[in-house]
Amino acid sequence: MLLCLRDVVKTYPGPGAAVLGGVSFDLDRGAMLALTGESGSGKSTLLHLIGGLDTADSGMVSIEGTDLTPLDDGGRAALRRGTVGVIFQQFNLIPSLTVAANIAFQARLSGRHDPDRDRVLATRLGLSDHLHKYPEQLSGGQQQRVAIARTLAPQPKLVLADEPTGNLDEATADGVLNLLRDLVEETGAGLILVTHSERLAARLPRRLHLQAGRLA
């Protein structure tokens, strides 16, 4: 079992019900699933809890048998460096680093940098001609592909993609998803894709739908 969630509850300060009201599911190694739901249903919150970017109020989030709940900031940072890779909707590239340096960055941070793998990823993602450019010189689709390459370079065991194609047109989004799916498959990692798009969700083997903080 790669990922195990049990009765995960998360509430933010202020009026209103819990963002997540007791979510439980499992994900095996190499498995892929799409997480869908309306805006405000708790998709991104759930992804952040799994990625160690936030902590649950109660319940358990466990990756490869390690419970994230008691981990401190350093422990969760170590998880993000080595085990889990997050692809953000807004790319979160480092604007002062070149494309090549951005791709290599997380792998270097985790101590698993392999320049050959960087080259392969850059080629597969169509970035070979842009390695010396800076993010601001790329289009949105290109920036998203750099973010994917950066996440996959250290070969994480679980890839979390938060609306990775949300800012892209349909054709580009299809291309990006195909690449992401192929590359994740090749590494044997698990994938959780958060998306609004029914069309994209349908292209993954498993789908979970969140409604008002609960799995429907």
Next chain:
Amino acid sequence: MTRVILSALASHWRRNPLQLITLLAGLALATALWSGVQAINAEARSSYDAAAATLGEGQFAQITARDGQPISQQRYVALRRAGWAVSPVIEGRLNGVRIVGLEPLTAPGGLGPVGAGGGADIGAFLSGAGQIFAREDTLARLTGTGAQGVVAQDAAPNTAVTDIGLAQRLLARPDQIDRLIVAPDQPLTRRPLAEVAPDLIQSAAAEGGDVARLTDSFHLNLTAFGLLSFAVGLFIVHGAIGLAFEQRRPMVRTLRALGAPLGRLIALMAVELAVLGLIAGGLGVGLGYLIAAALLPDVAATLRGLYGADVSGQLALRPVWWISGLAIALGGTAVAASGALWSLARMPLLSGVQTRAWAMARNSKVGAAASVVLLVLSAALAVWGQGLLAGFVMLGALLIGGALALPPLLSLVLTLAEARARGPVSQWFWADTRQQVPGLSLALMALLLAMAANVGVSTMVSSFRLTFTGFLDQRLASELYVSAEDATQAAAILAIAQDQADAVLPLLSADRQVAGLPAQVYGARDHATYRVNWQFLRAVPGVWDSLARGEGVLINEQMYRRAGLDLGSVVAVGPGASLAVLGIYGDYGNPIGQVIVTENVFRSLFPDITALRFGLRTVPDRVAALRTRLQEGAGVPDGAMIDQAAIKALSLSVFERTFTVTTALNVLTLAVAGFAILMSLLTLAAMRLPQLAPVWALGLTRTRLALLDLLRAVVLAALTGALALPLGLALAWALLAVVNVEAFGWRLPMYLFPIDYLRLGGLALLAATLAALWPAWRLSRTPPAHLLGVFRHER
């Protein structure tokens, strides 16, 4: 991992060199301001000290021969052996120049160029051909002496100071001494003078000491100005660091999201800042040195001086300035960074990635509340505070409270302007200006403090100058002051003066307790000299007539304050003589109380006291002839005669120099504050695109937006200046009326100089306009694609 994080942090500076330059420049300028002010202060102090020292040794008691003849070397040695801390002086004229020979190793501190720390090389002063210190024009008249001439602009006119051995040789008076200077601190075990050398007499310190003590007050105020410059620098450092952190906030969030541990990230950023602080601090100290050297008219900047070498005529940057400069840079960085690092540590990992308007997060309500508390504290200390510490706390609370009050006051004014605006563009302008206040607040606070410091310091210096010249006119009204060694010489002086001078004013004095305080009782002759020149802080009508009739006394401010006396109070000035207070006069620099009665009353109270000092009135052209006559006819040495014109000229020339330096320093402080505004505007420019793009899209041209930005800077500077004026005046009042009273027991009157304030306001507007020009020009040239990028969410 450390290397990877460091490389990412460093990459930001590589890609944004302008931000790095502004950070380094901000830190360096703040440090430069501090170290420059310290250097100038130190130079100003030594300049005053040297000036006071070359005025004559009247500030010290002296020993002379009863018969007016020179003292022998043996007598001097005998006195030293008997425990007397005395230093020999010889004086004479060579080529019309007054030559003063000193013994630097025994001379009391502050006497002569060596003791005053005026940059003399004591080895060269004593050995070989020796050195002569004098003004350049004076040295030109002393060629052919074989000694090395050293230019000392602070020296008295037509006076040269040198080692006593060289002076004896130049004056052809081997082994002769004219008088012995008595050090203020004497060993208790010394044998009485009458026993060791009955042919010698000791005379008390002369009146000129008051002038030297007066400058102590000015020193204190210069120190206060140093603190002000520190406060301005601290705000600028704070602004520079805050902006640098804000610019990298999104990157820090990304690094954390990718797994960089928070603790290490914070530690690495702290180390990075420390390195930048050290580099900028070093640059700043060097820059401050150059600025100080450029501002001081007669010192040169040299590499040797930079290492602290004491070279005559060159500004020496002492190790303490290096240390304090670097400490300011590092300390200021640490203080500024601690808040920013704390904010980063608490920054939620998941909040919006977009850069916030960084200062928005600062709690304006907390700032406003702190401002009210500090201003109330300052007012309370002004009313009820006691002691110098309370005075300085009051000053600090006033400054910081005033600075913290700026953002809420600006917001209030801008809100009112917005409410009154009619057109859509003007409404947007005022609203947008209000929105910019938090981002610019630190830079505007620096401008506020710089302007307030300028108003305060220029008011203080100008008030000081007016008071000082008035005081000199009052106290040195007579053209020549002569001290007699004994009654016989006094009689000889009187005989000559009756014939040669227009009027003779005996200076009668007696030390005694008055109103429970040690005081000097003076007897003044009823003469127009006093009536015309003396000014009172408070006086009864017809004060001089009442005094002449022996109906009362005049007291100095120290007596008035310390003894709690007022007009009409009755004081006992002698046995069976209690008189009412008729007037209170300023007596700047005098540490003890003073009471003046008319001459007749004095003589009846103290019949045994005869006048040994006299003020002689004559036309200025006849002063030199009168001096010669007194010298030849009554054996009065040169040092026992004080020419008021020379003293006034020297004192005023020292003031003019201080004036020039403080004016230049004021301009520099403003320039630095202007630079802080430039930094803030440049940093905010990138963050402002999302606010400007919609207005541009709705129909305002980039040029018009740029012009409005320029106008915004001017409006904010003008509003800041409007607040700086009362703050600066309050600062001057605090320095003159609180700190000075606590430190010295007398209050300096405060005068207002509206033209100076207007000029300062103009300079501040100019600084703000210059600072806003470049960002505005860049805005006018912003490619439409960049503005459109705001709408594509691809920035």
